[in-house]
Amino acid sequence: MDSSQGDAPSQQHADTRLVTSGRDTKAQKGFVNPPVVHGSTVLYPTAEDLHAHRGEFQYGRHGTPTTKALQETLMALEGPQCAGVGLAPSGLAAISTTLLSVLKAGDHLLVCDNVYRPSRNFCNGLLVRYGVETTYFDPLIGAGIAALFKSKTRAVLVEAPGSQSFEMPDIRAIADVAHARGALVIDDNTWATPLYHRSLDQGVDISMQAATKYVGGHSDIMFGTISANAKAWPLVAETIRLLGVCAGPDDVFLALRGMRTLSVRLAQHYRSGLDMARWLATRPEVARVLHPALETDPGHAIWKRDFTGASGLFSIVLKPAPQKAVDAMLDAVKLFGMGYSWGGFESLVIPFDCDSYRTATKWSPGGPTLRLHIGLENVDDLKADLDRGFAALKAAM
Numbered sequence: 001m002d003s004s005q006g007d008a009p010s011q012q013h014a015d016t017r018l019v020t021s022g023r024d025t026k027a028q029k030g031f032v033n034p035p036v037v038h039g040s041t042v043l044y045p046t047a048e049d050l051h052a053h054r055g056e057f058q059y060g061r062h063g064t065p066t067t068k069a070l071q072e073t074l075m076a077l078e079g080p081q082c083a084g085v086g087l088a089p090s091g092l093a094a095i096s097t098t099l100l101s102v103l104k105a106g107d108h109l110l111v112c113d114n115v116y117r118p119s120r121n122f123c124n125g126l127l128v129r130y131g132v133e134t135t136y137f138d139p140l141i142g143a144g145i146a147a148l149f150k151s152k153t154r155a156v157l158v159e160a161p162g163s164q165s166f167e168m169p170d171i172r173a174i175a176d177v178a179h180a181r182g183a184l185v186i187d188d189n190t191w192a193t194p195l196y197h198r199s200l201d202q203g204v205d206i207s208m209q210a211a212t213k214y215v216g217g218h219s220d221i222m223f224g225t226i227s228a229n230a231k232a233w234p235l236v237a238e239t240i241r242l243l244g245v246c247a248g249p250d251d252v253f254l255a256l257r258g259m260r261t262l263s264v265r266l267a268q269h270y271r272s273g274l275d276m277a278r279w280l281a282t283r284p285e286v287a288r289v290l291h292p293a294l295e296t297d298p299g300h301a302i303w304k305r306d307f308t309g310a311s312g313l314f315s316i317v318l319k320p321a322p323q324k325a326v327d328a329m330l331d332a333v334k335l336f337g338m339g340y341s342w343g344g345f346e347s348l349v350i351p352f353d354c355d356s357y358r359t360a361t362k363w364s365p366g367g368p369t370l371r372l373h374i375g376l377e378n379v380d381d382l383k384a385d386l387d388r389g390f391a392a393l394k395a396a397m
């Protein structure tokens, strides 16, 4: 079979589309997967073809059979609003390329106060040098964002939920205001992926992901994707060309391989993550669990309206404890590794402090904060590991 057979892809469920899209069995001489094309030069058969730039592939930077397979699979997952997908060498490169696609000197940008910190650094660093002004806003602003628009406001950058504090902005309300003012909406959709959050269907013009996380899924690649609707895609495509942004072929292949199993991995992260979140909510050491799929979470109504699932990443606020006790807990756990990034098969824990960089809002959690990534280990083993951690916390108080 290939993706041209069976029901029209738009009629298939997302998990089927993840498996069937981007496959061209005949071109792959029967093999299920495309080759990893390491290529720069593409030969043209005749001078006429050369002059006319004729041919499906023209130069390695602009695409290969491997990148085509990944782009088709991502497009099938994003849905009918998606007009094109760009590939970048990291999630941050996907964000910077996206922002450079839509902004020019003199423009104004609105950025949600809970976005990934290096995204802020790009706005406060390079964009300032290029004459773009950024205003940060309260993640819970909703339609109130109208008051922050200026005549030169060109774009709004959101992340739902923010990947440390897990506040859930109302993207639909923000998009309605932005579109009425002629601005584009950019969503960092890394947490839910387009499998659980079809943001292009909900008013977002450009949805990007750090595919380093769940798409790759094995903590072994750096990768970014940029999916855009028909209004925004020409801007993104042109900027990718002008900047020379492209991704390495082995990483493209690994991202595609990750897509094939994304639905089963995410379902497991979702199930175990929510199980752990509920368990942690009953622990005496924990003051709050920040997970939008919990009925008690302030962002739950928006999550329920806009998302079909949750990933394995959430945070907890501990009851007040000295730093040394928290450190004792971190040192006592064995299955939870300490490290940045997430979305791989393994569980992780890191302490964080949003207030050290937020500017529009103060986020005063009232105790030490930890972010957990629930991996694919057995959830009872993970609970036993955290039990060990809590015992060490108490012993060091």
Ligand SMILES: *Cc1c(COP(=O)(O)O)cnc(C)c1O
Pocket (backbone or CB within 6 Å): 090, 091, 092, 093, 116, 159, 163, 188, 190, 191, 209, 210, 211, 212, 213, 222, 223, 224, 341
């Ligand atoms: C990790 C991350 C990024 C950046 O991705 P890299 O591949 O590390 O550059 C962007 N946004 C979010 C929400 C992330 O977690």
